[in-house]
Amino acid sequence: MKHLHSLRLTWEIAVRMIADALMVNGAVLSAFIAHFSYKVMVEHVTANTEVFFWIWRSYVRCYIGSAWLLTLICLVVFTLSGFYTYGRAYIGHYKRWIVIQSTSLSYLIFCFLLYAFNGAVTPGGSAWVLAWLLSVCALVAARAWSLLWRNLVLAERQLVKLPEKGKVRNVLIIGGAGYIGSALLPKLLEKDYRVRLLDLLLYGTEPIRNLLGHPHLEVMHADFRQVDRVVEAMSDMDAVIHLGAIVGDSACALNKELTIEVNLMATRMIAEVAKGSAVGRFLFASTCSVYGGSKQILDEYSQLNPVSLYARSKIASERVLMSMATASFAPTCLRFSTIYGLSGRTRFDLVINLLTAKGVVDGVITVFNGNQWRPFLHVEDAALGVLKSLEAPLNLVRDQIFNVGSNDQNYTIREAGEIIHGLLPTAKLVSGISGADQRNYRVDFSKIHRTLGFVPQWTIEQGVQQVINIIRSGAVKDYRDAKYSNAKFLTEEGSARMRCVNGWADDLIDQSSSGYRVLVEATGEAV
Ligand SMILES: NC(=O)c1ccc[n+]([C@@H]2O[C@H](COP(=O)([O-])OP(=O)(O)OC[C@H]3O[C@@H](n4cnc5c(N)ncnc54)[C@H](O)[C@@H]3O)[C@@H](O)[C@H]2O)c1
Structure with missing residues (x-):
């Protein structure tokens, strides 16, 4: 099951990466065609068919020689920017800016490498600027469309009412x-x-x-x-x-x-x-x-x-x-x-209640580690x-x-300890180190x-004061009692109470085997 789930996730990521790669390549191709058309129709650079095809072939060579590198750079930068793992910055309205930034960065790296190795940005700077612009538009539009689609589906879903039985009663x-x-x-x-x-x-x-x-x-x-x-x-x-x-x-x-x-x-x-x-x-x-x-x-x-x-x-x-x-x-x-x-x-197995009870009964509030945040x-x-x-x-x-x-x-555990200490000033607030809880x-x-x-x-x-009052009133005899702690209770009594739910099946199997014997005795043969 776990294997299937991770397989599905990998497949989804692969599909997204392929879609992005296709969009970038589509943008480059469109930009090259537009650039070539401009040269032919506006600048009239093709004197005859031979020149026409020679220039066309140079565009094709340029595409084959460089599109793979641009695609690779884009996919690496997109991955590092959280496109495929939903990093925190790649969420909601930030998403658009991250897409624009990452695409621009990819093109900059690519053009730099092209210039460094070729000594020129072929087939021309304006072709790559156009490719960059088209890539940004395609990548942003694809994400906007997927969001719109999801919202439309959701809205449609919400129009369908649950079978109402009147108000929930x-x-x-x-x-x-x-x-x-x-x-x-x-x-x-x-x-x-x-x-x-x-x-x-x-x-x-x-x-x-x-x-x-x-x-x-x-x-x-x-x-x-x-x-x-x-x-x-x-x-x-x-x-x-x-x-x-x-x-x-x-x-x-x-x-x-x-x-x-x-x-x-x-x-x-x-x-x-x-x-x-x-x-x-x-x-x-x-x-x-x-x-x-x-x-x-x-x-x-x-x-x-x-x-x-x-x-x-x-x-x-x-x-x-x-x-x-x-x-x-x-x-x-x-x-x-x-x-x-x-x-x-x-x-009394939860931090505020436990520290308060310890403070009242034992006179010590022990804060472990202390810097971890907790709501x-x-x-x-x-x-x-x-x-x-x-x-x-x-x-x-x-x-x-x-x-x-x-x-x-939201408080750190130390701050929580200090609040409790503020209400129990006679208790000692001490610090300890433990690796047990990494939250x-x-x-x-x-x-x-x-x-x-x-x-x-x-x-x-207010909650701490409540706990102080109840402990002082004597209504809680011993806060360490297993009934106040889930782990202690399960260790001491729970396994029998939580015994396998299929116990009924074991019982029935046992009863069935004795029933079988009775049947054998009654009929004299095994049925
Ligand atoms: N208390 C917290 O700080 C806290 C924080 C976050 C989330 N939660 C969630 O809130 C829910 C309630 O927490 P809680 O602190 O009240 O827990 P709890 O342990 O006090 O209560 C759990 C209840 O479930 C019952 N129960 C357990 N297994 C059962 C089973 N197999 N069949 C029938 N009943 C069964 C127990 O008898 C008990 O009454 C839990 O799902 C917990 O994960 C609690």
Whole structure:
């Protein structure tokens, strides 16, 4: 599959390079023909047929001798300028300028070499200026046309409405009994949605204790890898919010097969079931971890640089979902920042909550490395982001990826430690070195702000204060308890709870072999 994907990518790049090479060659040929025609018709340089053909042959020789070099230079410069890998500068309105600059640079290098080796720029400077102009026009026009074409197709798609069942009222929330889900559920119920929760309840019913028995909440205790339960859960729904996953770098690293099964394969199966059941609104929880390690400010179009299996499983899921988009299936991927603050299932394996708890209980706030950037978001605001996406006009969110967070809450880990220290001045702020976490990303959240009017309500200081208060109140007995940490929980208890979903098949095989014996005993022969 991986092999096929990279083969397809290589093929696409090769096609683009061939198209660019053809355009450059077409431009040179047209320029030569125009130059030759001018000489013949305006300057009358051809006294007789012999001279005519002699000059024509010199143009042909010149083309054969130099077009390959120009093509080569263009392809190298275009590649280095990010034409075929979508470097950050080669995006949106910058693209036109990069195309003009790169083409001009290629022609300059080429003419310089031509002059250096031939002592002249044959068949004439004006022919090459014209070729340069035509190349720029062709390359820019081709890109503008492809953009226009994509927009036309998209616009046409958006005209086709999803089969509406009226306003979205019935919502299936998968993995909604966790950290973000337990903050989202009350918001959905307050807004009168009818909610069906499908969750393995790995962390028990404690996170949603206050909501159990709510007339608009139906709880299905099941594993979302079981297709029959997913089909059952999907019936009569208008939208799906898929939050369920093995969450976090270290939790995912414990068992690669399980992570791929839960995070990727199940996501595709759930989306297929949603599509087949005409449930077109599909919100998927992704993560800003997909950006991995980068020094730039990253938006939804930036190159991804995952440094963990967790991030790769989310990128792969995003790709699968986007490739499934149709007129009646509209996925939206929400790349959440690192979450902090309290919910029904507060996690203490996330940096702000963990450092705060350490500060209160152990009197030490240990900041590892410190210079890595990370975007942060309160768990209540994460829930608000999901709600905004659910309630937005479909045209704004269909087939879209949004970073969910705030431009004001990008901090280095050291700055985050200093904020916590500011609220816990008696704790010691110390620095450590660790190579465990290589993530470093600073994220731009303008798109969700602009498109959905999303404005986070909480600050890190408020979230830290919340955590300080709850630890001091004694409501959290031990922040190191496995139930507060995904990796610890999976290591200590999870493998049994997350046992292979095909366990039913093993059971049936076992039962079948004993059934076979009974049959043999009853009939006296093997059937
Ligand atoms: N918390 C963060 O900082 C953060 C940041 C970025 C993205 N996200 C994404 O948001 C989503 C929710 O994160 P969270 O912090 O609430 O996670 P969580 O671990 O607290 O909750 C996950 C939920 O999924 C359920 N679940 C897991 N496997 C299941 C299975 N096979 N069948 C049924 N239920 C299953 C668990 O019981 C749990 O209720 C995840 O997809 C995560 O990748 C979270």
